[in-house]
Amino acid sequence: MISDDQVRYVAKLARIALSDEEVNKFSEQLSKVIGYMKILNEVDTKNVKETHQVTGLKNIMEKDIVNPSKCKRDELLECTELPVDSNQIRVKHAIK
């Protein structure tokens, strides 16, 4: 069972504003879905390693070569609607 408070806590971690109605709905739906996940407890995974990737790749080191960027600085700045000031994006204050 996932309570409304737990839903609010997870939403805070995920930086998502939820309405009370959404909190209610998610508490019910997430309880059901997460409840189903318990089926995995049937499986004995003692001494089993985790799979993080499937094609057996090892560390891939990048060659130290200068490559042109995929897009230009002003193209990147166009991706925001926020005001642009001396090549930087002006955001809301974080510290008062």
Added chain:
Amino acid sequence: MRLNELTIREISEGFKEKKFSSRELTEACLSAIKEKDFEINAFVTVDNEGALESAEDFDKKLSRGEEVSVLGGIPVALKDNFNTKGIKSTCCSPILRDFVPPYDASVVKMLKGNEMVMVGKTNMDEYACGGSTEHSYFGTTKNPFDVSRVAGGSSGGSAAALASSMCIYSFGTDTGGSVRQPASFCGVYGMKVTYGRVSRSGVTAMASSWDTISPFGRSAEDIAYILDAVSGDDYYDSTTPGVEVPDYSEFLNKDVKNLKIGLPKEYFDRGIDKEVSETVKYAVKRLEGMGAKVEKISLPMTKYAVAVYYITMPAELSANLERFDGIRYGKKPEKDSKNLIDYYFQARGEGFGEEIKRRIMMGTYVLSAGYYDAYYKKAQKVRTLIVKDFEKAFEKVDVIMGPVSPIPAFKIGELVDDPLSMYMADALTIPASAAGLPALSCPVGLNSDGLPIGLQIIAPQFKEGLCIQAASALES
């Protein structure tokens, strides 16, 4: 037969024999969009001008006698999570509804190198999360076989566009079944490639250890030509391993004598629609009649795949979607915000649709302190056992066959408020994804309501050729 109903080879030959031009073919596709798409809703952006311009460029190149690709001048539709320079790429999410990318995805660049004619961008579940294309900011895509039913998802737009002859081939992404399932619902071919076979660079990530860039086509032959054009390593995607790319068209029209086919009993269990199971078995029988050897096998971990997927995928998704904060990517919130953190909350609260919020919440939950070991780590271990299931099976057989989806296309709205039932519909496509295997959805018949049924052909990693070989034999 109309031009927009032809296959890639028929078109490529038609161009060379000057029977018709790329412009004529492109116009035929664009008129099909105009005639039918108000009902089907397969496209979110149609690029009339751009498509005709590329078609004319191709026609000129051909008339000058220059070398052209087999895909050259042939209209394609791309899922809206592919970044296309200068053309909106929204992932069908409110937060990206006006996003115009400043660069092309690697696969788009490769297609441009093959004289691509792109007619438009197709509808999808928001950020590729869904199995029905009902979770799109731009409305639901309808199934061309029955418009009261879903086209499948998440690449539903690309499947429906091809099935309604609005393009000749198309692309989607398959993470847990998002190309195979809509292909099966819409009666077209959909090939989920091996993880890493096609570069993911520039296609918006969903679950990075599962995502693949995968095509839809009208025949096994079309799939072979498309894979020939886009497979291989890419500097910009370090998970594309240096595995040699074969000539996929060499697997066409090869006999299937002594090809060993495994039928997992779990894929024909209770819960599988009877007509689906019988139609699929009949297709396998036909291959047996051509000399293939059929063997019953077992993949005991199958029943745990949905749980593994719906833990690890949301975990990866919630991390990947972190960048959509209304500053680096995404729209400014409508509501005024007090400070920076409030800005993030508002931008994400307004900008994500319901299914995305649900999945981000699931992912954040399973990764949060106190739950990581119980859910995420456990799921990663069971994933290992799914991989081992397949390894063991492939010691005995060359390919594994079963249905793509336990049921044919369901009604619009039928599962939308019941996420768990919607997730269970992926039960037979997720296992191959968990192991990074290639799997082809191949249309093998219609049920008594006239709805398409798909056969799934699963092969060992990087053996896409075997899927094509078996599907090609069924076409003969």
